[in-house]
Amino acid sequence: ETGVTQTPRHLVMGMTNKKSLKCEQHLGHNAMYWYKQSAKKPLELMFVYNFKEQTENNSVPSRFSPECPNSSHLFLHLHTLQPEDSALYLCASSQATGTQYFGPGTRLTVL
């Protein structure tokens, strides 16, 4: 449970707000990920960072902006979101292409 932490755990925001999600991993991994989990849909990969460099952007709208200042921290900056962006946002980390370990998620509601 404490290997990957995410804050906040819950977030309610209006469509004109700007907010950020934070993820921190304490496992010494070198890859970090953002996933989106919507009701009735499989987990969707959004972004991948390897050694702080973004290596995957899975056709995510520009209103989602990731930032990876170092191998332990990952942010997801949110602005002008839509109600359909309401979902559980999950962060994960791995050592290279190894097993991914997930954080508890941030439940986002866009009004």
Place this chain on the structure above:
Amino acid sequence: EDQVTQSPEALRLQEGESSSLNCSYTVSGLRGLFWYRQDPGKGPEFLFTLYSAGEEKEKERLKATLTKKESFLHITAPKPEDSATYLCAVQNNAGNMLTFGGGTRLMVKP
């Protein structure tokens, strides 16, 4: 394009009633197949990684098996605390992306 299909979508069992969950997949060169458990409102918890056909792994009441086309998660004598959504994912040789199935929601009644 990699694809993962899990069945059934939901499964209700009585405590002690053993059963299996299915994960069918197509992948361009399998690096690994992963099983996770997810409780409501929480992140997925890692259970197993399988790398090649014929491989089996066990943990308490759970046993995962792998063939070239599918994986099974066998649950022996389940308890109510095994109730959760079980997720299957595949990783191909190209990188570290995971493709997830839709999950199986397991409910075990006392």
